[in-house]
Amino acid sequence: MRRLLDVEGLSVSYAGAPALHDISLVVAEGYVTALVGANGAGKTTTLRAISNIIRKTGSVVFDGREIGALAPDRIARLGVAHVPSDRGTFRALTVDENLRVPTALSGNRAAERDDRERVLHHFPRLAERLGQRAGTLSGGEQQMLAIARALMLRPRLLMLDEPSFGLAPRVVEEVFAILRRIRDADRMSVLLVEQNLGLALAIADHAVVLDAGRVALAGLPDEAGRLQIVRRVYLGA
């Protein structure tokens, strides 16, 4: 197993109030790691710290390289794609323009076209709506757009913050089916934050449980682990 992302001793405070205490986690190359935990456990904060959007202490090693001090856009260009839970849709731009933001400054139109073709292969609903303003997409379509757009970065690590948030069960299923297909087709490494434990553990190869800013549990999401996690995090036992 190759460690694509290696986070160690990560701590974050918001205005003096600690949100993450010295957490460590690993994302293995080619696998899906689920980061789960109750509301306010620090999952979003962990992703933000890895992307260096917020101040933190500790070390973040990506692909053998310390990236803790790099600017967020540098980290993205190195291949860490972060899909935030608010999806960050460029509302006034079309779907097509949204998809072409990651390649906007690269200047290679042919590669951009190929990448778009490859990405849209997974998202037929977006392929039908390229000229539509992104702000008028449904919630599920905006989530798909956010994922598709992140894939346009040709990431080596895809970080998803609650892709199921606010979506109807059927749409959630659709999004996760696409995620599974992307994982299988591209052997994409994924760090998946998810409230919905069943969903997360069904797709994950490995799970990390956060509880009040600390790693409570990490391991294989087998049946026993699942029960233990549920008891501890969701029932408070």
Place this chain on the structure above:
Amino acid sequence: MSAPSHIERPAITAHPLLTGAAAIAGALALAAGSEATGIVASYTFLHLSLALVMGIAVLGLNVVTGYAGQISLGHGAFFAIGAYAMAMAVGHAAAPIWIALPLAAIVCFCAGFAFARPILRLEGPYLALATFALAIAVPQALKYRHLEPLTGGATGLHFVKPDAPFGLPLSPDRWLFVLVVVVAVVAFGLVRNVVQSGFGRSMMAIRENETAARALGIDTARVKGLAFALSAAVTGVAGALHALLFEFVSPDSYRFDLSLAIFVGGVVGGIATLPGALVGGAFVHLVHRYADAVARALSDTFDLPLTLQPAMIYGVVLICLVYLAPSGIYGAAREMVRRWWMSRPNAGRKPAAPNAP
């Protein structure tokens, strides 16, 4: 399969190069024709030029405010810097216009870039305030005593505008009008290409959601800095033309209300539209020119108990516009044309299934 599906719109999609060439040819014909016949007075050309110059200034602001989403209440400063660059290059160094104009653009580009780096970290009202400070500071700096040999201090700088090139038999106002049209065509063409490029897309992504843009690998500081610099350069060229039209610059010609006028022009014309910049520029110039006369005429005609101030007229017109055309005059006009287009008798029928090329 993946050709963008275009939404039906009634755009008068003339080729931009053709439009530009037609504008220049038309301007030349109008200038030459009226020189011979006198049907359009020379000073009318001055006013057309001034309206167009404001349009170019608004176009510059539109780059950074309309497309990159960063408010600037200080673009009058770059207008002033461009004007002084022109006056100093022609007045002190006897530079020809074809050197002085690009020089003004470069000076303003550099000034804009230098200024942008520190202040574009600010957001919303703080950014507005910082740019406004620039609008106040630059005229003061131009009065600085030790720079007086260069800038002419508080009294300003006179210079003589060059005659028409190639021995063209045109009055100064007429040939400068042609020059202004040529510069406007170049400026609009340049900005159009930029906003439609990948760089333009990254500017708009920043406007829509800066954090998301950064998460997608856009170096937002660099893009904002370059957008501000380009914006300053375009507005600076407008200032340079303005100086040329009057053969004179002074700090008091470029007070902070000029910055506000440029901003008003941008909003009134229609932010993030290119034709809107022309409309906004014309609006600002017309108000500047006629608010006084309208105020006097209204006061006289209706025998009003109070003396109407030009600023009141300005204010009332602005309030009406904000209510009637919240997306700008150009936006409102486009919407009206679109409605009319959709309501044609056979609007629903499509000629043929649109095929991907």
